[in-house]
Amino acid sequence: MAAYLRRRLAWLLPSFLGITLVVFLAVHLAPGDPALRESFDPDAGSADAADIERFRAEHLLDRPLAVQYLHFLGPFDLSPRGHRWFGGSGEHAFGGLLALDLGSEIHRPHVRIVDELGRRLAVTAPLTLAAALLAWGIAIPLGAWSAVRRGQKRERALALGLFALHSLPGFWLALLLVLAFGAAGLGWLPVLGLHSAGAEDLGWFEWLLDLLLHSILPVLALALGSLAYLTRQVRASMLEVLAQEYVITARSKGLSERVVIGRHALRNALLPAITLAALILPALVGGSVIVETIFGLPGMGRYAYEALLERDYAVIQAVTALSALVTLLALLAADVLYALADPRIRHG
Amino acid sequence: MAELRTVLQCWRRRPLFWAALALVCALHALGAAAPLVANDAPLWLAAPGGARFPALEPLNACERFVLLLAPWILCTPLWAASSWRTRIGFGWPAFALVLALVWQLSAGARTFVPAGEWKRQLGAQSALFAPIPFGHSETNSSEPWRPPTWLAASEIDEQGHYVERNVMGHPGGLELPPSPVEVRAGEPARNAALRHPLGTDALGRDLAARVVWGARNSLAVGLASALFALVLGTLLGSLAGWRGARTDLVVSRAIELVLCFPVLFLVLLVVSVGSGGVSAVWTISGVLGLTGWTGVARLLRAEFLRLREAEFVLAARGLGFSEWRIVLRHALPNALAPVIVATSFFAGTAMLAESAISYLGAGLVEPEASLGGLVRGGTEHAWMVIFPGAVLALAVIAWNLLGEELRDLNDPRIPGRRA
Amino acid sequence: MNALLEVRGLSVSHARGARRFFAVEELDFDLAPGEVLAIVGESGCGKSTLLASIPRLFADAQSRIDSGSVRLAGRELVGLSEDELRPLRGAAIGFVFQDAHAALNPVLKVGAQVEEGLRAGGASTLELLAQAGLPDPARIAASYPHQLSGGMRQRALVALALAGRPQLLLADEPTSALDPVLGREILELLTGACRRQGMGLLLVTHDIGLALRHARRVAVMYAGRIVELAPAAELGARPRHPYTAALLAADPARTPRGKRFAAIPGAAPAPLERGAGCAFAPRCALARERCRIERPALVEGSACFFPDEVRP
Numbered sequence A: 001m002a003a004y005l006r007r008r009l010a011w012l013l014p015s016f017l018g019i020t021l022v023v024f025l026a027v028h029l030a031p032g033d034p035a036l037r038e039s040f041d042p043d044a045g046s047a048d049a050a051d052i053e054r055f056r057a058e059h060l061l062d063r064p065l066a067v068q069y070l071h072f073l074g075p076f077d078l079s080p081r082g083h084r085w086f087g088g089s090g091e092h093a094f095g096g097l098l099a100l101d102l103g104s105e106i107h108r109p110h111v112r113i114v115d116e117l118g119r120r121l122a123v124t125a126p127l128t129l130a131a132a133l134l135a136w137g138i139a140i141p142l143g144a145w146s147a148v149r150r151g152q153k154r155e156r157a158l159a160l161g162l163f164a165l166h167s168l169p170g171f172w173l174a175l176l177l178v179l180a181f182g183a184a185g186l187g188w189l190p191v192l193g194l195h196s197a198g199a200e201d202l203g204w205f206e207w208l209l210d211l212l213l214h215s216i217l218p219v220l221a222l223a224l225g226s227l228a229y230l231t232r233q234v235r236a237s238m239l240e241v242l243a244q245e246y247v248i249t250a251r252s253k254g255l256s257e258r259v260v261i262g263r264h265a266l267r268n269a270l271l272p273a274i275t276l277a278a279l280i281l282p283a284l285v286g287g288s289v290i291v292e293t294i295f296g297l298p299g300m301g302r303y304a305y306e307a308l309l310e311r312d313y314a315v316i317q318a319v320t321a322l323s324a325l326v327t328l329l330a331l332l333a334a335d336v337l338y339a340l341a342d343p344r345i346r347h348g
Numbered sequence B: 001m002a003e004l005r006t007v008l009q010c011w012r013r014r015p016l017f018w019a020a021l022a023l024v025c026a027l028h029a030l031g032a033a034a035p036l037v038a039n040d041a042p043l044w045l046a047a048p049g050g051a052r053f054p055a056l057e058p059l060n061a062c063e064r065f066v067l068l069l070a071p072w073i074l075c076t077p078l079w080a081a082s083s084w085r086t087r088i089g090f091g092w093p094a095f096a097l098v099l100a101l102v103w104q105l106s107a108g109a110r111t112f113v114p115a116g117e118w119k120r121q122l123g124a125q126s127a128l129f130a131p132i133p134f135g136h137s138e139t140n141s142s143e144p145w146r147p148p149t150w151l152a153a154s155e156i157d158e159q160g161h162y163v164e165r166n167v168m169g170h171p172g173g174l175e176l177p178p179s180p181v182e183v184r185a186g187e188p189a190r191n192a193a194l195r196h197p198l199g200t201d202a203l204g205r206d207l208a209a210r211v212v213w214g215a216r217n218s219l220a221v222g223l224a225s226a227l228f229a230l231v232l233g234t235l236l237g238s239l240a241g242w243r244g245a246r247t248d249l250v251v252s253r254a255i256e257l258v259l260c261f262p263v264l265f266l267v268l269l270v271v272s273v274g275s276g277g278v279s280a281v282w283t284i285s286g287v288l289g290l291t292g293w294t295g296v297a298r299l300l301r302a303e304f305l306r307l308r309e310a311e312f313v314l315a316a317r318g319l320g321f322s323e324w325r326i327v328l329r330h331a332l333p334n335a336l337a338p339v340i341v342a343t344s345f346f347a348g349t350a351m352l353a354e355s356a357i358s359y360l361g362a363g364l365v366e367p368e369a370s371l372g373g374l375v376r377g378g379t380e381h382a383w384m385v386i387f388p389g390a391v392l393a394l395a396v397i398a399w400n401l402l403g404e405e406l407r408d409l410n411d412p413r414i415p416g417r418r419a
Numbered sequence C: 001m002n003a004l005l006e007v008r009g010l011s012v013s014h015a016r017g018a019r020r021f022f023a024v025e026e027l028d029f030d031l032a033p034g035e036v037l038a039i040v041g042e043s044g045c046g047k048s049t050l051l052a053s054i055p056r057l058f059a060d061a062q063s064r065i066d067s068g069s070v071r072l073a074g075r076e077l078v079g080l081s082e083d084e085l086r087p088l089r090g091a092a093i094g095f096v097f098q099d100a101h102a103a104l105n106p107v108l109k110v111g112a113q114v115e116e117g118l119r120a121g122g123a124s125t126l127e128l129l130a131q132a133g134l135p136d137p138a139r140i141a142a143s144y145p146h147q148l149s150g151g152m153r154q155r156a157l158v159a160l161a162l163a164g165r166p167q168l169l170l171a172d173e174p175t176s177a178l179d180p181v182l183g184r185e186i187l188e189l190l191t192g193a194c195r196r197q198g199m200g201l202l203l204v205t206h207d208i209g210l211a212l213r214h215a216r217r218v219a220v221m222y223a224g225r226i227v228e229l230a231p232a233a234e235l236g237a238r239p240r241h242p243y244t245a246a247l248l249a250a251d252p253a254r255t256p257r258g259k260r261f262a263a264i265p266g267a268a269p270a271p272l273e274r275g276a277g278c279a280f281a282p283r284c285a286l287a288r289e290r291c292r293i294e295r296p297a298l299v300e301g302s303a304c305f306f307p308d309e310v311r312p
Helices: A002-010 A012-028 A034-038 A049-058 A065-073 A113-148 A153-167 A170-181 A204-242 A245-252 A257-269 A271-279 A281-295 A300-309 A313-341 B002-013 B015-032 B061-074 B076-080 B084-106 B117-121 B207-243 B245-259 B263-273 B280-308 B311-318 B323-359 B371-376 B382-410 C047-053 C110-116 C125-131 C137-141 C150-162 C180-197 C208-214 C232-237 C242-250 C289-293
Strands: B044-047 B050-052 C005-016 C019-031 C036-040 C064-072 C093-096 C168-172 C200-205 C217-222 C225-231
Touching: A002 A012, A002 A313, A012 A065, A012 A313, A012 B245, A012 B263, A034 A049, A113 A153, A113 A204, A113 A257, A113 A271, A113 A281, A113 A300, A113 A313, A153 A204, A153 B382, A170 A204, A170 A281, A170 B323, A170 B371, A170 B382, A204 A257, A204 A271, A204 A281, A245 A257, A245 C093, A245 C150, A257 A271, A271 A281, A271 A313, A281 A300, A281 A313, A281 B263, A281 B323, A300 A313, A300 B263, A313 B263, B002 B015, B015 B061, B015 B076, B015 B207, B015 B382, B061 B076, B061 B084, B076 B084, B207 B245, B207 B280, B207 B323, B207 B371, B207 B382, B245 B280, B263 B280, B263 B323, B280 B323, B323 B371, B323 B382, B371 B382, C005 C047, C019 C047, C019 C064, C019 C225, C036 C047, C036 C208, C047 C168, C047 C200, C093 C150, C110 C125, C110 C137, C110 C150, C125 C137, C125 C150, C150 C168, C150 C180, C168 C180, C180 C200, C180 C208, C200 C208, C208 C217, C208 C232, C208 C242, C217 C232, C217 C242, C225 C232, C225 C242
Parallel strands: C036 C200, C036 C217, C093 C168, C168 C200
Antiparallel strands: B044 B050, C005 C019, C005 C064, C217 C225
């Protein structure tokens, strides 16, 4: 196992560089000139040449790509205000990803993206975690049941339902939930924001309840998006395991079906789920953009959406890089967990 | 005749597969024939100088080609059940359609006729209108946010008031003074049940027409992305599987890398930097293709790794065939089946992704809206949400069902498998 | 003496798609306590299905016992519900599988898997492993299946089958995946346990030589039916069915040096192709018109109309 882990860790650095490179290239190879757009004066109908130049210099758009990438990566700031070693004024010596500095918002240079992201993550992280737990919490028993009862009428109906759910657009589901449960429909649940108006005046218990009520629909919407896929994966894995001979061995010992399924089959079937849990992270994060926008939650996904409206690519770049890196780490963690869980790898 | 009988036998053995194929083809044919299905210009007009076809006049060559292929696509289930020769003979136009559909989306320049122009100019001539006699961008400021006309709640009297006071979804925001509904030439009556079967949006545009054209765009993006992912995935996957060792290592790491990214963020990133004149279609298809190739690549890599050691490959090598020939003629056809399955699934996934992007406003927006963009247009109104979403769901279900059935067809463990 | 296992008219069918076919048809035989009965046949003759049908451990949920009776120590097994049959598995019926690598759960320790089948008052896990011939049982018990060699795994599998102190032991080609030396050791382990504990052993194998060496009686199966059932010595010296003779002739171990290996021409009929008449007739040198029309019943241990004409 040590060798396996060493190999995985060895790939961490190249993968990290690869992710930063992709994010960087997505911005710099995309057709479009942000300098032109930012400097465009609607009244004058054109862009002032001096403004364009200033924007370019500030954001290093006139330097070679390699230099821009190194500036993006850090830890040294290579802009005119950057580190003295590279010809800068020394004002802002360190910057870039490695210095944990994700830059500032293009339209509000006083707002550091890192700070804002921290605030936003406090909303997105619990939301994503709750949705993941809900989705897995339903997918595992449902998938296992579905595999055991394969072919029966109820299972076939469930398979059909899951197939339909899998094919539905995520934003559509969320909107339907809003229509159904919101003020326009049944009116059971709030559909906007995390807190009702005047929530600061409530006692802590009512405040918590208010928060929970506001969270139900967003968490549900986000979980439903992955639920169908996860259930089908668990079912497929379970079916494969149930066809194995050691399941028959277990039965031949006279063990009850519950022990056979629970102790023998499920343990093996859930091994791939460890990796899957990390792999669906990008889907959950992407889904959070939709859900946070529809339900008005001030999370990281919504931040990206707002940045889109303002064409603030610095924010989206930061958010993308962060998500991808978190997923990379999650994949690594999943591999470690998998190695620990599967004795075939643990004891080589 | 005997051919038809074999076709029917094929259908009866695997009805779901043919239903899925028929659905996919019907939807694409509908999209391809959109100019004939929903148009504010008449299809046929008896003008003094002879018959005219106003609906077809503004179309460029590419779009006319697409129109021609619509009936061909519709007959796909028929010729797909026949022999391989028939399939290839009839199949290449469908492939051409895919390319043409995609191309015409980005080909902006076409003769511009203001929407509703023909209706205004129509005098006493006889004219034949399309089944949905509204254009996709034909506004009608006299009936904004009108619920589907087959609902009793949609009835409007002559002064322009809704007959029932509590109209479903009628917003309390924009309080326009009621005005009489303007019924133009060729349109059904004011309160006809089928005037606006899916309702109207903020500008009084018929939703049914916009759904047809929106479906056309959505389907095209789905196809384009799938093709892009297919080509890229085939190249990289076969390289990785065939060459093995270092190439495989690089490609596998690349796959892992791509999987780390939330696709939505990447698209938002590219859009926020600016498209610089490149049509949104290509931007989205490009990003979706660049992130979606992993599925196909993994499959092909596995297949090629296996096939590399297969006996018939060794035999071919022993006979001195060149590398390329072995790959193209011997290895690839065997690996193709799971790849087609994966592409079918990816087309559905791409449509979902594109619709989410358009819903957020980063994809195909006004006036050439896709289905996602249509939902964006009016989220507080049930009909604006339900109908475009339902059509989108139907398309995705069709692709997914086709993928599932194709997978079952190629699975040797399941009975009824076609050789 | 009361038979431990009495099988009468047993028929078992599988499903393939929409069609059903009989894997085993109208089987009759007995097994006494402490006796070793070998069932010999080629692939597809139904011997594994026969074994699986006794404790109803079918791999496919669509397989079922269509008719017949299986009595274990006087108790009828066919028709028992799953809840009634389950206590008998392991405790009354033990099963030894062919592929020890596939038959052991890769994520559980070997000791834990043996322990699951233990019955109160019987030997402990370590004792069972030791009895199975494993040196250092404690280390084996704490290991995972993939850490053991093939032979050790098969011994562990035997220990697992014996854990519940069953009265009847079913062994499905337990040595086919092993080298001959190891195979013989495993078989002696099984037969020894039978002798000591008075268990009946039903041994399925495709190797007739092996059957003759280790079993008291041998049943030869062909196309889902028993075609000969006789004590091993008799069967080896004077077979009374052409198929048995052919099997004996084809056994490499019995082919004298320098002589070519004999093979049986043709192939066994697929389950759905079996028609009326003797199933072996197409390949039989002694076949006559009667054989093709009428199916011979198992009479005095031979299902052939002309048992005396068979030459060994």
